[in-house]
Amino acid sequence: MQKSIFYFLLMIMFSCSEKESEKKNLPVKEQTNPFYEKAFVLLDQDKQHSAFVYFDKARELFLKRNDSFGAGKSLVNMAIIQECLGDNFGSIETSLAASEFFEEKNPAHFSFLFSNYNNLGVASNNLKNYNDASNFYRKALSFTNDSIDKMMIDNNIAVIFHNQKKYSEAVEIYKKLVDSIGKENKFYPKMLLNYNRSKWFQNPEYNPVSNYHHVIKMSQSNGDNWTTDAAYSYLSVYYLDKNTDSSEYYARKMLRLAKRLKYPSDQLEALQNLIKLTNGKESLQYFDEYSKIQDSVISSQNEAKNQFALIRFESEKAKTENLRLQKEHAMQQYQVNQQKLMIWLMIVVFLMITVVTAFWIKRRRERMILQANNNLQEQHLNFSKKVHDVVANGLYEVISTIENQNEIPKEKILDKLELMYEKSRDLSYSNESETNFNKRISGLVHSFDNDETPIIIIGNEPGFWENIANDKKEDLFQIIRELLVNMRKHSAATQVILRFVQDHQFYEIFYSDNGIGLPENIIEKNGFTNIKSRLKEMYATMDIQNREIGMKISIRWQENSDA
Template identity: 60%
Template structure:
């Protein structure tokens, strides 16, 4: 945790607002008549730590300055708004506002320098909070150009040392701290702060270094100065040092830090102290600290989010009000001829749209009628063609069998059966050729549904046309026969009341998953129930059969890779 930015920021805010009042107090009588009541009222709410109201009146003060064409006043308002946002935890919003503020100051005007210093320092603080250390140092260096005050320069040097510490450049940070400490001496009010941070960076650089003596001295000096913020930092550093060395001491200082953070109403440090206590406590105490941590964290997050939302809402409402005024002004400038012209354009568009809609509907209707007529003609042709084939194959075959029986008195039964079987084969081939006119997934669905009855319900998932599109006809026919054998085997042996067939095409693999709730398989299942025939067909198309071992029912998968 970085303790010093918090203290420096407190100093920074005081410097900024005192600068504001000093500059305002130097105005001549004519300037005093142009006082901005919104800008002044913002500081009343700042004293109460009511940041949303502070931001609100600073924004209204900015708008008043804008109407007066007072760019310096606008810049002052924006700088204070940016600091308010950073103090409430809205670092991104603070940077955005500070960058906007810089456009309203003149770097060559010395009257603007105090605000330029504060603005660049705020950009450095917010960037450091966001761990954007490169930009943070760049902004601090820029702030040096706009101040000659020794305390301002001390603060900036200290802030840069903090960034270097965060970048783990401990040697460079130590060099800056040592130079600052030597320059101010132990009686200076900032000595405890600098001593704390110097000792901490020294410890980070050399783990054998013992910073406790300096931490305790800084705590003692802070007590003499009634500086609770600095004491809070000392307790934090002491607890951190003893964390892995002496748990009792770490707990002792963590509790003191927790007590002081509550007094200061600074939940960030409360959370840090509770983190240490949770790590080092056991049982009920750890749970108690954890519950307190969760409550404070939720409250802090809600408070920060509320502040960010409130700032954004205030800006939004302000911009919205300006936009509405502009719109109203433009509406007054629109004359009747413009309105009439607009109506003519609208009616022209409506008429064009109506003509296009009517034309499209007529074309669509005629095309639909044409497609229906073509489909009916094609279907009629297929029916006539199929009827002819039925007559040629089935009728002629039956006539041949009848003639044989009539003319050959002692014809053997086997010969008659052979003829009938031949006719059956031809009929089946005819049916097959006709089914080719169907989509293949419809053939598969027809096959599966033929086994669906009151005793056995079959669910089909994924049997869409695009599942079969990537397979050639011979593979599809083999899979069709395998599914038929699988269903015949189910009907004969499984006693299943529910069957699920799922067709999945993923990662260049075709997968037909079969599941039923029947009696399952016996140990010699490979020789029974048609599995031997299925395996032979699967081998022909380089597919595999995977069977899951189950105590009841059957689950298997037929997998085929794309070629």
């Protein structure tokens, strides 16, 4: 039996099931990681793969809490599970990672440093790296004062000496252990068994059989099947070259007990001996059974290695993804802060521009109002004179006709009144209006302009209207008035812009406001229908950009140079 049963049991006791002693050494406040506690529950249920997953989750949670000691504890337990399931290389890697989280001068870390170095020694011994294993075991000794811990390490070092065929050194260590623990100690049968095995390897003339049988009796009385199994193994090996019947007998007993213990390594060892000791069909049956168990063991170990590697890979992948998301979040937050800063700067600049513009507009409006009042007063004087000449004289003529003619036809009176109406209408749209059409537009705009809704006019110069036909002027006047009426009724705008642009023979009037836009049903009503009708007669186009905030309208047409 290549691995002594005592060595194996101690590994199970102090590696795979060390949680009880661990909890005794931990403050209550450190036992608050739910993943860590769940992992031990799964270990109690012999669900080692699941326990590994939860130890890994516990490690991540400890790291998030900046608890490096907790992360190290989780890694030690993960490494021990890997060793127990045959992933020795992975176990060493995980144990080395765990060592970075412990402080070798902190007594609170000693028990885990001991377990970690002991596990490194076990995994190295399994890989037959005996020098490394011996160094790790001796390192573990510096972190414990417990007599059982020291006995376990001494036993493990003795196993290394035995595996290196340094039987004298192994016998010396086992002799001290047997003499020191006494026959009443529960470990005595195991120590005696290993001592006699190494002593026989040291001196082939030595007969350990009686001591082997003595160990079997003690272990059976104690219910220690593992030690009994090891004794059967040693007896079978001892008789292999001396008495094949006895060797076969103990090999069969070892196989039956190993199956009961569900320990495949000892099953393989017993089958290996039985293949040598039997012939023909029986030997072939043992060989088939050996092959199946060996394949199962190798498959199980490979599966464990792959699972552990996949779990760690997914964990690191998730960690990398989390770091990437954190980086993206930080970048987004930085961009948001930059945008906020730019928005505030734009608001400040906008407010400054608004204040300056408002002041400039106010001064400009005051000048324009003063100028408009002066022009209006002058126009009133001129208009009063024309009204007197045209309307008053016309009325006087009608009155005189009625007074001087007793029987005047109704049609004649109506004709005279209609003629007076035409003259008064001509007065309203006099040549002055046609030659100074820009003033008429300005007057129209000013009638809608107020402090709540200022209207900015750009490009309404005499030159813009100079080559436009009079009938089109009248249509455009009515269109602009309709737009301003709709603005006043529906838009709730606080600013309106009218811009007149001429590009050679092409003319364009731009209207825009910052109101609430116009509902679709308003656009389809009479006002806009009349606008579209007038534009159609002018061969003009209109583009409406109706939005939730504001509305833009562009009216474009072409005038011949000789218009």
